Amino acid sequence: MTLKAGWAATQYSFLVEKELSPHARAAALEIDKCTSCGLCKVVCPVFDLSHREAESPRGKINLLRALLEEKLDPAEGSVDVFNRCLLCYACQDACPAGVLTERVWIAAREILADEVGRPFAKSMLLRRVLPQPRLVSLAVSLGRRAPGSDQVVRLRGMTLPRPASNRLDRLLPEVLEPEGRLAGTVALFPGCLISEVFPHLGLRAAQLLAALGYRVVTPRDRVCCGAPAFNNGDLGTGRRLAEKNLELFNQLDVECVLSPDATCGGAFTHEYDMLFPAGSQWRSAYQLFRDRVLDFGEFLEKALDGQVDLRFQPLPYRLTVHDSCHLNHLQHKAQVPRRLVQRIPGLQISENSESDLCCGFGGSYSVMFPNESRAISRRKLDALRQAAGMVMVGSPGCLWKLRSEAALLGLDLRLVHYAELLWESLLGGPPAATSAGGEKPGAEAVSP
Numbered sequence: 001m002t003l004k005a006g007w008a009a010t011q012y013s014f015l016v017e018k019e020l021s022p023h024a025r026a027a028a029l030e031i032d033k034c035t036s037c038g039l040c041k042v043v044c045p046v047f048d049l050s051h052r053e054a055e056s057p058r059g060k061i062n063l064l065r066a067l068l069e070e071k072l073d074p075a076e077g078s079v080d081v082f083n084r085c086l087l088c089y090a091c092q093d094a095c096p097a098g099v100l101t102e103r104v105w106i107a108a109r110e111i112l113a114d115e116v117g118r119p120f121a122k123s124m125l126l127r128r129v130l131p132q133p134r135l136v137s138l139a140v141s142l143g144r145r146a147p148g149s150d151q152v153v154r155l156r157g158m159t160l161p162r163p164a165s166n167r168l169d170r171l172l173p174e175v176l177e178p179e180g181r182l183a184g185t186v187a188l189f190p191g192c193l194i195s196e197v198f199p200h201l202g203l204r205a206a207q208l209l210a211a212l213g214y215r216v217v218t219p220r221d222r223v224c225c226g227a228p229a230f231n232n233g234d235l236g237t238g239r240r241l242a243e244k245n246l247e248l249f250n251q252l253d254v255e256c257v258l259s260p261d262a263t264c265g266g267a268f269t270h271e272y273d274m275l276f277p278a279g280s281q282w283r284s285a286y287q288l289f290r291d292r293v294l295d296f297g298e299f300l301e302k303a304l305d306g307q308v309d310l311r312f313q314p315l316p317y318r319l320t321v322h323d324s325c326h327l328n329h330l331q332h333k334a335q336v337p338r339r340l341v342q343r344i345p346g347l348q349i350s351e352n353s354e355s356d357l358c359c360g361f362g363g364s365y366s367v368m369f370p371n372e373s374r375a376i377s378r379r380k381l382d383a384l385r386q387a388a389g390m391v392m393v394g395s396p397g398c399l400w401k402l403r404s405e406a407a408l409l410g411l412d413l414r415l416v417h418y419a420e421l422l423w424e425s426l427l428g429g430p431p432a433a434t435s436a437g438g439e440k441p442g443a444e445a446v447s448p
Contacts, residue, residue, distance in 0.1 A: 022277055023235065027107035028068065033099045034061050040091035040101075045358045045376050046084055055084050057091035057101060064108050074115040082108045084369065086362030086376075087231055088325035102270060102330070109233030118234070122364070126229045126237050133223065140167075140196050151404040159370045161197045161400045168199035169220060176206050176216040183213030183303070187254040189245075189268075191261035192224050193396040201396060204423040205260045205296070211310065211427055212303045219248055225259075227267040230275065232364055239275045242267075246285045249292075257289070258296045260419050262395040263363075266326035268293045295327075297336035297394070297418065304343065312425045314346035319421075320387035321349065322380070322402065323356045324395035337394050337418035344425045354383035359393075361401035377405040381413070390414040392421065 040057035041047050047056040054063060063081060066072045085105055092101045118126075129135045140163045148154040153162045168190055186209060190202040206216045223244045230238030249257050259265045268290065276286040304310070321338060328334040334356070341347055360366060360376030381402065384391050391413060393399050399417055406413045 023103070023107040023274065024111055026103045026274075027064070030099050030101070030104050031061055031065055031068075033097045034058070034095075035097050036062070037096065039094050039096060043090040043094045045088065045090070045360070045379075046086060046372070049372055049375055050084075054081050057095075060085065060108070061099075061104065064104065067111075074112055076116055079109075079112045079116050082112060083365070084372070086325070086358045086360070086365050088358040088362065089329040090325070090356065090358070093329050103274065106230060106233060106235075106271075106274070109231075110235055111233075113233040118232075122232065123234075126232060126234045130224055130229060131237060131241060136192075136224075149404075149407070151400065151407060158367045159373075159404075160367060161193065161404075163196045164199050166199055168195045168202040169218075171199050171203050172206050172218055174218055174220055176210050176218070178210050178213045178215050180213055180309075182215060183306075184255045185215040185217060185253065186299070187249055187252050187257045188216050188218045189222060189225070189249075189257055189259040189261075189264055190218065191259055191264040191396065193400065194261055197400060198396050198417075201260065201399075201417050201420065204427075205419045207427060208300065208419060208423050209258075209303075212300075212307060214303070217252060217254055219252070221248055225264040225267040226275075227263055227271060228363055230267070230271045235275065238271070242272055242275055242286075243282060246282065246289050250285060250288050254292070256292045256294045256299065258294055258299050260296045260417065261397075262324045262327035262331065263397055265293070265295055266330040270330055295331065295333055295336060297340055298333065300340060300419075300422065301336065304340075310426055312344050313428070315344050315421065315425050316346045317390050317421075318348045318350055318388050319390035319392050320352045320384055321355050322359060322384060322391055322393045322398055324393055324398045325358050327394045328356055334394075337392060341392065341418055341421050344421065347421070347425075350388045352383045352387035354380055357383070359398045359401045360405075361397045363397065366401060373401070374405060374408075377401055378409070381406055381409065381411065385411060385413055390416065392416055392418050394418060 036058055038058055044056055053059040060082060063078065067074055067078065082105065087105060089102055092099065095101070129139055143153050143160065143163045144165070146153040146155055148162060151162055153160040188206055188209070190205070194202040206218065209216045223241050225245065226238035226241035229241065259268070272286055272290065276282045323334040338349060342349070357380050358376060359380050360373040362373065366373035389412065391402065393402065393415065394417065396417065399415055403415045406415065
């Protein structure tokens with residue numbers, strides 16, 4: 001696939017030839033909707049930081065249009081511009097013309113990666129390591145020994161989450177039986193960050209479900225949801241990982257598939273839909289899987305509504321909320337965690353002016369652009385700490401990013417996932433290592 005093989009501009013739309021991928025054709029249709037009004041710039045955290053037009057959503061669309069019309073040649077500078085995006089999709093929500101930027105940014109990264117190439121280290125990680133569980137385990141083991149702090153690995157100018165001292169699969173059995181009468185069987189997809197960095201969070205999410213009467217199946221053979229590969233334009237690797245998960249979870253006798261990670265949930269409902277479009281070989285398998293995917297918080301809401309024996313214990317906390325981007329802008333379910341914790345007596349929510357601002361994580365963005373990522377995080381932390389001393393999030397990526405930056409600044413700020421608060425109120429005991437100063441999980445295990 002080449003740029004020169006594909007695009008010709010007409011007065012109203014791009015004519016797309018068959019040589020281009022479906023993702024590139026979909027991107028062209030979205031580009032054609034853009035009216036260049038600039039409202040997207042107001043909500044873009046990257047543009048707010050740099051004030052460079054090229055790094056705004058409008059600037060990226062105009063750049064991609066110029067590339068597709070062959071007014072510019074693809075170069076490493078173009079790749080850098082599109083990598084300077086958090087994929088928070090605030091621009092998509094703000095766009096009055098309805099441009100689906102989720103279909104544009106990934107396609108742009110795919111096109112440019114095919115034209116210019118990917119950095120060697122990124123290509124090795126995405127194509128060689130990520131699809132191989134043994135290599136992932138080796139990388140995680142090395143990460144535990146790498147230099148840095150309790151929460152951060154520092155390697156050649158990059159910052160990465162430090163793996164926990166134990167893995168979720170060592171703490172949580174593959175099948176966790178329910179407490180009391182069986183209400184049903186569900187599959188848990190914890191995601192890579194919960195499995196390797198926040199295992200206590202996955203453990204407590206499973207314990208919550210078991211306390212509500214559900215048998216919880218957490219398959220050992222699961223692989224990454226594919227979002228890191230997909231979001232970096234390596235759709236082939238993302239698709240192969242997704243296919244493995246479809247095969248695995250479709251054969252399970254479960255009512256639904258749940259993930260406490262909003263990024264994985266967003267991948268299942270949005271990225272997989274683009275990976276397996278109508279007419280593709282895996283479309284029916286994806287639809288079978290998609291019909292059973294539910295948001296973790298929404299499932300908890302429904303399950304709690306049917307409970308008569310469980311009682312929430314009071315928690316005298318005053319907290320504020322960070323709306324994880326994939327829960328907010330991609331799935332539009334930011335209110336779910338708020339409704340859940342409002343069931344807890346004594347807990348107060350103090351809203352803040354920047355609740356929907358990205359935390360600065362953005363997956364590979366925080367790795368490739370640590371200084372810019374840190375600046376966005378600190379703007380976020382300024383708003384959060386003015387509102388309350390505790391912050392609730394819905395994604396482990398946000399949890400790590402905000403905790404690590406708060407620890408670096410020495411802030412007395414507690415950061416927790418909403419599942420931890422529910423666990424504390426229903427099952428007792430404070431959330432593990434909720435301060436910004438670090439966490440070293442590894443001693444917990446599920447009672448037989």
